[in-house]
Amino acid sequence: MPPKPKILDRRLVAESHLFRIEQVDLEFANGSRRTYERIPGGADSVMIVPMLDAETVLLIREYGAGTDRYELGFPKGVVEPGEEPIAAANREIQEEIGYAARELRIIDRVSLVPGYIQHHSLIVLAQGLYAQRLPGDEPEPIEVVPWHLSNLDALLARDDFDEARSIAALFLAMRALRI
């Protein structure tokens, strides 16, 4: 593997309420130069795979502003400043699905679009669920969809279960659980 490209210059080229876009001038080890754009991004987020029982996951159906449609996927959210990722995961499931978990563990850390987004997300497996709700800031109640993993093919065939991170989280959780 060559040494990392040298960053010759970087500058903010666009900014909105949520996003900053940087241009980066790079010199690769072989001397070639490129200018790339990237979205630098703060702390890791969490995505949680909540196990209702040994073979049932809880999915949520939520409007995705990016795709402009309702998407089926796992609960997720940002880790607040000073918050531990595991605490953030337990808070998010209380807000989004109305359960807390007795056992939470990080099973992977994934990037979303490493070519242009810096952000990473921790995949957290949640087991030992018990009913407990925290108020969230969602614009409308979130529909919770239990899915038995014996119907995995039907889930993967659905058009609205299409987020790469949710698909990866599902397979990683099944592997961690030896399902």
Next chain:
Amino acid sequence: MPPKPKILDRRLVAESHLFRIEQVDLEFANGSRRTYERIPGGADSVMIVPMLDAETVLLIREYGAGTDRYELGFPKGVVEPGEEPIAAANREIQEEIGYAARELRIIDRVSLVPGYIQHHSLIVLAQGLYAQRLPGDEPEPIEVVPWHLSNLDALLARDDFDEARSIAALFLAMRALRI
């Protein structure tokens, strides 16, 4: 599932060479209103899972400007205007790994970050590889890394094989191949 939120207004709020950021004012079915930001995005891209033999995938190691490090993952790229996705997949592997494929099929279509990115990517399984190279526009030669799937645990444990889309593509390909 409620009807989709009504889009009350949308406007371009930031723009760079590569990205456009839109603000969208939404009214949900229950009357609550939110303003979200999204990155609208063109045609589907392709990510290819190239099978060197029945149980060996070909990965590439490439610099990711988003994460500012070398990442291990599957070849990918944009579908050019007027190009069929399957042709794009076959072109990308010739450019990035120096193989063409006799059999290519789309096994899934995934979103990257449905909360704020519109873009989707087609996952293409490539079998029947034969050596054939096309020139690409990469800044440096891409390292090709064959990986035998009997070592799946070791691959998943690597820090640099972390893109959610590559992880999802790997599991989806294994499922399509009944590995």
